[in-house]
Amino acid sequence: MAAPVDSVGKPTAERSPFNSTSFQKKTRSKLISIPGTRPSVQNGQLLVSTGVTSLDYLLGGGLAVGTVLLIEEDRYDSYSRMILKYFLAEGVVCRHELFVAAAQDNPDDILQELPAPILDDVAIHKPVDQPRLSCEPQDSLDAMKIAWRYQNLPKVQSALASTSRFGHYYDVSKTMEPEIRQAAKCHRFYLPEHPTQTSATHSPMIESYSALLKSLQEVIHREGFDVAASMPRSRNILRVGLHSLGSALWGDDLSCHDNPRHSHALTTFLYGLRALLRSSLSVAVVTVPSHLIQDRALMGSITRLCDNAIALESFKGSERETNPLYKDYHGLLHVHQVPHLNCLANQLPDHKDLAFKLKRKQFTIE
Amino acid sequence: MFTELNSILNSTPDSFTRKEFVLLSDRQSDASFLIHHFLSFYLRARCKVCFLGLVQSFSHYSAISQRLGVSLTQAKEKGQLIFLEGLKESLSILIPQEGNAESQAVDFLRDPTVGLRCLYEFVQSSLSSSGGGEDGTEEWGPPVLLVDDISVLLSLGVNAGAVLDFSHYCRATVCSQLQGNMVMLVRCDGEEEGDDGDDEGPELLLKGLTHQCSLTLHVQGLPTGYCRDIHGQVEVCWRRRQGDGQHTQKKLFQYKVHDKGASFFARGTSSAVL
Numbered sequence: 001m002a003a004p005v006d007s008v009g010k011p012t013a014e015r016s017p018f019n020s021t022s023f024q025k026k027t028r029s030k031l032i033s034i035p036g037t038r039p040s041v042q043n044g045q046l047l048v049s050t051g052v053t054s055l056d057y058l059l060g061g062g063l064a065v066g067t068v069l070l071i072e073e074d075r076y077d078s079y080s081r082m083i084l085k086y087f088l089a090e091g092v093v094c095r096h097e098l099f100v101a102a103a104q105d106n107p108d109d110i111l112q113e114l115p116a117p118i119l120d121d122v123a124i125h126k127p128v129d130q131p132r133l134s135c136e137p138q139d140s141l142d143a144m145k146i147a148w149r150y151q152n153l154p155k156v157q158s159a160l161a162s163t164s165r166f167g168h169y170y171d172v173s174k175t176m177e178p179e180i181r182q183a184a185k186c187h188r189f190y191l192p193e194h195p196t197q198t199s200a201t202h203s204p205m206i207e208s209y210s211a212l213l214k215s216l217q218e219v220i221h222r223e224g225f226d227v228a229a230s231m232p233r234s235r236n237i238l239r240v241g242l243h244s245l246g247s248a249l250w251g252d253d254l255s256c257h258d259n260p261r262h263s264h265a266l267t268t269f270l271y272g273l274r275a276l277l278r279s280s281l282s283v284a285v286v287t288v289p290s291h292l293i294q295d296r297a298l299m300g301s302i303t304r305l306c307d308n309a310i311a312l313e314s315f316k317g318s319e320r321e322t323n324p325l326y327k328d329y330h331g332l333l334h335v336h337q338v339p340h341l342n343c344l345a346n347q348l349p350d351h352k353d354l355a356f357k358l359k360r361k362q363f364t365i366e
Numbered sequence: 367m368f369t370e371l372n373s374i375l376n377s378t379p380d381s382f383t384r385k386e387f388v389l390l391s392d393r394q395s396d397a398s399f400l401i402h403h404f405l406s407f408y409l410r411a412r413c414k415v416c417f418l419g420l421v422q423s424f425s426h427y428s429a430i431s432q433r434l435g436v437s438l439t440q441a442k443e444k445g446q447l448i449f450l451e452g453l454k455e456s457l458s459i460l461i462p463q464e465g466n467a468e469s470q471a472v473d474f475l476r477d478p479t480v481g482l483r484c485l486y487e488f489v490q491s492s493l494s495s496s497g498g499g500e501d502g503t504e505e506w507g508p509p510v511l512l513v514d515d516i517s518v519l520l521s522l523g524v525n526a527g528a529v530l531d532f533s534h535y536c537r538a539t540v541c542s543q544l545q546g547n548m549v550m551l552v553r554c555d556g557e558e559e560g561d562d563g564d565d566e567g568p569e570l571l572l573k574g575l576t577h578q579c580s581l582t583l584h585v586q587g588l589p590t591g592y593c594r595d596i597h598g599q600v601e602v603c604w605r606r607r608q609g610d611g612q613h614t615q616k617k618l619f620q621y622k623v624h625d626k627g628a629s630f631f632a633r634g635t636s637s638a639v640l
Binding site: 205264271272274278299303305 | 396421453457475517518520521522523553554555567569592
């Protein structure tokens, strides 16, 4: 989010003198009220994890709330899809709400393939009762007893561990258990279910994108993710995952022609998306099949309208696969852009070109 | 406000040249730190400032200005700063809803082919009224127009010709008529010598604006590649019209952006190297 954390934390702080716990600094304690978030060390932004711990590190600790992460897909969209799933799985574990939009596969399919979290010390809530948000400070102790069941650890201690825990590890060889998955509140947008009517406006956006933007705005308003809205309930984060924007299935011809007719549709959409996210407690991951987009200048303006940008390049099908230099890795990851919100200097990673590998269970970047 | 840049440009908030059109540009790098410099610079100089913030939210600019020692909220209350928050204004047009008060200034989003007349009218009306001071308000200095990322207009579907028209009109009004200053940021990607890139939007815009302006600050990445201690180089180019024709002067500096400012140094004299 573009607003500094202070303004976000205020409403919660006003009504919760109880919220400061002994192990947190007093100034920071009000921020912990949203599980799965932490303030940035550098500029006080509220961060959420991408689900891949090594990617968090690259992006300066995590994704700032209110920003967009652009992932340029690899050739077969296998690894970019995996990062998107990690991002959503992290949201499920942290009990954030999800918004998934896709044109190719049904969002339900994407959700069914989420990787299972590795639960050595993390307590996972099971939806036994009506899921209550754990961060209501007044009755937090009671709420924990009612809504949370823990597997290994004593109750109070593990609750603290899981709310303050930032980023989890996942086992990609297994999918997440359905009951964990269903505990998360999820909004879906599947393009074929939204009949688009052709209108005669001169707006640069095409109908599929404006329908998506509209549905996202409805969710944000209805569920109260607005920063401005005074919230009676406790706050939560909305995680937005948008799959393969700009592909032909969205009705966009960016990737089909050298001179697309709707060349400004995606950029206009991203502009609107940024406007929506900056005024709400949400964070988005967008994947774009950039190798299909011929126009590099266009790709540059797409990148600039997102806050973070990384590109994946897998070795599958390229001659690099047999190069002994890369024999341990599955592809390369390039950091194209890191955000600098609310500060002049941005946190630059040590290197901008890295390699990633998919171990039997875990995705890592080196 | 970066004092080192002030000494390079030979200007202070108390004395600066008027009628200047400063162009900030970048290529595969990020020049937006310079826009914050000029924003705080002109606010300190007690100018009447119209800021078109098209790419970021108000709180972003406000938080950075706070670090540079200027409060945007106060300036706005005093009437010194007129801030157009493009992101906020555009939402009502991109997602039409009943009963929403629509802003005229970003009307071009509805149909980008009509051009930027409404945006220009917004600039004109907000800066021309500065001569007033009748109802007890403070008197402000010369008007200044700042645009953060004019190239985003291209992404929103406006063609480069219309943007050049807009900047020309603004220059005529702000620089010539009202004797003020103008600062614009334009960003473009891609290689410098594109074979067929000449007729493309961002390149055309950059060329056109370079032709119009009187001072350019062009930010580039280091030619030798990415480095943690030196963030890039900035080329400062003055164009002065003197008695015997055009006279240009160029200087090249390397820079590093810090938390609360930026340092500029001659090539190869970074403290990390020496």
